[in-house]
Amino acid sequence: MLAIVKSTALYGLEGRLVQVEVDVANGLPSFDLVGLPDAAVREARDRVRAALKNSGFDFPAKRITVNLAPADLKKEGPLYDLPIAAGILAATGQIDHLKLLPYVLMGELSLDGTLREISGTLPNVLVAREQNLTEVIVPAQNANEASLVQGVNIYPVTSLNQMDRFLRQENEIKPWQADITTLMTAHHQEYLDMADIRGQEAARRALEVAAAGGHNILMIGSPGTGKTMLARRLPGILPDLSFEEAIEVTKIHSLAGLLKPNYPLVKARPFRAPHHTASTASLVGGGHFPRPGEISLAHLGVLFLDEMPEFRKDALESLRAPLEDGIVTISRVSTTVAYPAQIMLVGACNPCPCGYYGDSQRACSCTPNQIQRYLSRISGPLLDRIDLHLEVPRVAYQELSAKEPGEPSAVIKKRVQAARRRQQERLGLKNTCNARLKPNEVRKYCHLTIDARALLAAAFRQLHLSARAHDRILKVALTIADLAQSEIIEAAHLAEAIQYRNLESKYYLS
Numbered sequence: 237m238l239a240i241v242k243s244t245a246l247y248g249l250e251g252r253l254v255q256v257e258v259d260v261a262n263g264l265p266s267f268d269l270v271g272l273p274d275a276a277v278r279e280a281r282d283r284v285r286a287a288l289k290n291s292g293f294d295f296p297a298k299r300i301t302v303n304l305a306p307a308d309l310k311k312e313g314p315l316y317d318l319p320i321a322a323g324i325l326a327a328t329g330q331i332d333h334l335k336l337l338p339y340v341l342m343g344e345l346s347l348d349g350t351l352r353e354i355s356g357t358l359p360n361v362l363v364a365r366e367q368n369l370t371e372v373i374v375p376a377q378n379a380n381e382a383s384l385v386q387g388v389n390i391y392p393v394t395s396l397n398q399m400d401r402f403l404r405q406e407n408e409i410k411p412w413q414a415d416i417t418t419l420m421t422a423h424h425q426e427y428l429d430m431a432d433i434r435g436q437e438a439a440r441r442a443l444e445v446a447a448a449g450g451h452n453i454l455m456i457g458s459p460g461t462g463k464t465m466l467a468r469r470l471p472g473i474l475p476d477l478s479f480e481e482a483i484e485v486t487k488i489h490s491l492a493g494l495l496k497p498n499y500p501l502v503k504a505r506p507f508r509a510p511h512h513t514a515s516t517a518s519l520v521g522g523g524h525f526p527r528p529g530e531i532s533l534a535h536l537g538v539l540f541l542d543e544m545p546e547f548r549k550d551a552l553e554s555l556r557a558p559l560e561d562g563i564v565t566i567s568r569v570s571t572t573v574a575y576p577a578q579i580m581l582v583g584a585c586n587p588c589p590c591g592y593y594g595d596s597q598r599a600c601s602c603t604p605n606q607i608q609r610y611l612s613r614i615s616g617p618l619l620d621r622i623d624l625h626l627e628v629p630r631v632a633y634q635e636l637s638a639k640e641p642g643e644p645s646a647v648i649k650k651r652v653q654a655a656r657r658r659q660q661e662r663l664g665l666k667n668t669c670n671a672r673l674k675p676n677e678v679r680k681y682c683h684l685t686i687d688a689r690a691l692l693a694a695a696f697r698q699l700h701l702s703a704r705a706h707d708r709i710l711k712v713a714l715t716i717a718d719l720a721q722s723e724i725i726e727a728a729h730l731a732e733a734i735q736y737r738n739l740e741s742k743y744y745l746s
């Protein structure tokens with residue numbers, strides 16, 4: 237007899253419905269899985285057999301054929317254990333086929349028949365909803381995450397036996413409801429606070445400007461000047477994620493298997509800091525079954541590259557297109573997947589190979605040539621996508637101990653939020669910022685006073701700025717004007733923006 241059970245498959249964050257077709261026929265006992273399953277699905281065979289037997293069900297000594305359709309779609313992961321087991325039960329009359337019909341099933345089985353959590357539950361449940369399927373059975377551990385999807389009834393089950401009793405209506409399972417208000421307001425992840433940073437006024441200001449306009453930033457300074465401390469505090473001054481944005485971030489983390497059962501919703505801005513030995517695939521995503529990379533895990537948050545010149549050149553270059561487009565596209569023979577990657581890039585590096593060029597306390601032993609070579613490992617086109625360049629000086633110990641704690645993140649964040657609101661009203665878009673302005677928009681929205689215009693012209697002549705630097709300076713100046721709640725870019729705003737671009741000449745980069 238033939239039974240069909242519904243499940244889902246993902247490619248990237250998109251997905252499709254999968255029909256798990258199970259046929260049980262007379263003949264020599266066998267158990268075949270077809271429909272391009274990977275090793276994990278083949279292992280499912282052993283798990284399903286053991287789970288059925290250990291749950292007290294009859295495992296038929298017949299010819300069992302399982303087809304995961306459509307066949308052209310690559311499927312992975314152990315989430316088909318549950319639909320395969322249910323299909324065998326239905327095809328052998330151990331459960332009522334009709335009772336299974338309304339449900340989409342996903343879940344990994346242990347050998348004893350209990351269910352294990354799976355990754356990608358949230359995007360998989362979203363696929364079900366897209367197909368207007370509103371009844372979904374998931375492992376109990378994934379119920380919180382699954383119930384973030386509105387308009388779908390989630391039935392958490394702990395074991396095959398429990399599902400069996402549920403389908404026989406011997407054991408009621410109420411659809412699981414996530415309390416979204418509580419999830420959004422619960423404080424389970426505190427940001428680090430800018431108040432911890434004493435001194436460093438210029439760096440604090442630059443981070444505020446970067447946050448206000450969503451600008452990428454490169455910090456240059458000797459070891460121990462606090463670049464990492466500063467970077468780690470950036471997510472805390474960015475505006476809060478909306479529920480929709482939190483869902484976006486959660487989908488990616490779910491797919492990567494990084495969600496914690498008790499914290500099903502990632503509502504904090506991500507902060508990802510891959511090591512400089514990271515491969516291209518781990519940064520932008522990839523693999524046989526493509527996985528999101530660090531840049532996508534940092535979506536709507538911060539990607540921090542410490543010691544940026546030490547990263548592999550191909551890995552750094554792979555960031556260029558995603559930085560421009562806000563999306564990562566991975567091509568495979570059979571398919572192309574896309575992951576979102578709207579991030580703020582924060583780079584940090586020493587000023588030179590020895591680390592002490594321009595330091596107030598130690599002498600640099602490098603030649604201009606070495607300094608130039610070191611920083612030019614960050615290629616021009618990549619550097620071009622970084623709007624703010626910031627020197628982080630060493631703060632003397634006396635100064636550190638004398639200073640009051642810095643301004644707290646909550647206060648800075650209010651100014652950042654006000655500046656972002658101006659940008660969103662100006663562009664009529666919800667999720668945008670000055671950093672993403674197109675060249676025609678820069679011309680349209682950047683209005684300068686006469687003084688500011690004169691200053692811009694003079695800066696180009698004297699600092700030998702490239703034409704490409706022009707738009708970047710104007711975008712940053714617009715953000716500074718937004719922070720000042722000014723409709724027009726004044727000379728002071730422009731002057732500050734120009735100073736965030738003067739590293740090229742100092743570090744022999746132009």
Ligand SMILES: [Zn+2]
Nearest residue numbers: 588590600602
């Ligand atoms: Zn040096």
